[in-house]
Amino acid sequence: MTDKFLNNQEIGKISQKMDSLIETSSTNLINYCQIVQKKRGETNFLTAQLYYTVGTGYYSAYRAIIADEWSSPHIKRAIYYLRKALHELSSQKDKYYSFESRKGLAHFSTAHLRSKISINLANYLTEQHRHLEALEFYDLAIDEKNAFGLTTKARCLIEASESIYDENSRFFFYKQSYRLSKKAKLSESVSTPGEQDLFEQLNHRLNHYCKWFEAQYPEYLDSDHSDTHKENFMNRKHKSYLDWVGKNKLFLNFTNNVITEEYAYEDCLYLPSFSGKINHLLLPSEELAYHSHFEEIKDTYKYARYLFHTALQIPIETEHMYNSTTSQVESYDSTIYDLKTNHYRTALRCLYSIQDKIAYFIYKFFKVSDSEIPEHKVNINSIFSSNQRPAAWLSEFKNPYLRALYFLSQDIHDTGEKNSTTNKDPNANLFLADVNYPRANIVNKIRNALEHKSLKIVDSFGYELSQRSNNPKNTLNAAKTKLSELDADSEEHTELVELIEEKKRLQSYGEAISMEDFEQQIMGLFKMSKTAMMYLTLSIHHQERSLIDDNALRFPREVPYR
Known part of the structure; x- marks a missing residue:
């Protein structure tokens, strides 16, 4: 990354040149994006503006080749840089960025830039068929x-509803689209002429949709059964838990993605109907193997969700009988060992296992060849990617939701440029790393430390203090400087090399993460796991609808419930 920070005028020129390259379909577009992405602005606002420009450039490059390469890295980079842009704005506290122009003091709205980035990011996600993930970014706008967010979210919901096989959930997607469309007509917050034109075009299309909905559901225009439904709670604790799940949209159903009322308080996500040839060799349990496995995945998710919520309610370092029989070593790094952190660890292990279980389900259901991926090597990375490209078996299916899962897997295992997934030093330890976007590098670090090394959940303030040396001479950098000044053949040089090697060995012994960042990572993985399960069911539904009738004799198989 360059040391020079760019001012507003310089970033404005970059934006103009990017627009010119896009308009002329220049072959230099990618090269220019790669040059510009290494730069930063003088402020977080300007850096966000710069990354927004880079993301737009990569997206334009993707649009030029989408017919030939749906998995182009350009769309991944476009999303990557818009996420980075949003992250830069998260630390922008001022409502306006002010700067001197030829006409005097000028002001740029932070809210307007954030809403533009959010809408584009959501739109780019829909290009990957990730409509369910796009919704939260439309909500940011x-x-x-920003009224443009209303119309684009309405469009997204309409597109998503076409694939939702559950009629009840599909209705609520329709209803939410209708509400947003009606609200957009009353709004006056579209600020630029370009946005105004697009806004009016979308509004015109949505007018037709509103007329269709009014004719289709005349009795549900003003209210529906979600307004009056009341859940039967066992006690106050039960209500508190379900309210938390609903508010965070963590119920396993499509409806909770668009409403948070008590009507959505159920985990009713199920596999869609799919056919199979009659096979008299199969036991009843084998006939239900897919349903049973999906139930196992759901149950793991629900257990992890409850465990996480339980841990959130436990005060830090609460005494418990499980560790009442021992004295803990004082490690001088503010590591927290208690029931709360162990619940977090268990919840995280469950979420990691869900990713690989989904991969195994796909492996079996879509009959991936053992010669391509040996069964014992199946995981969320290997099922979708091979040599930084989509796995060969994916080319056999024109399935948008398998492709959505492919892109989602990149958020767990980054197969792009090495060390491209951190906004800070790529070699920095986990505690110093950027935990927001992109997340793949952080997720891998946490998983590796949790399962194979040492993961310390720490009090951030105490840990930071513990990592400071009382003597500036006793730091690694000071030792390296001194080493460069010593005679390489001297005994002192040899001893110092040994000390430095030991320092490096023990410094990299494990990873540390603050309690707050750990909670944030777990919540992110919950949302990702739920989304992955929904994409899995949608991929099966799409596959079933696309099958050609081969005249084979089939009978419906009723799925029994306890």
């Missing part, structure tokens, strides 16, 4: 009072 709506929160910033």
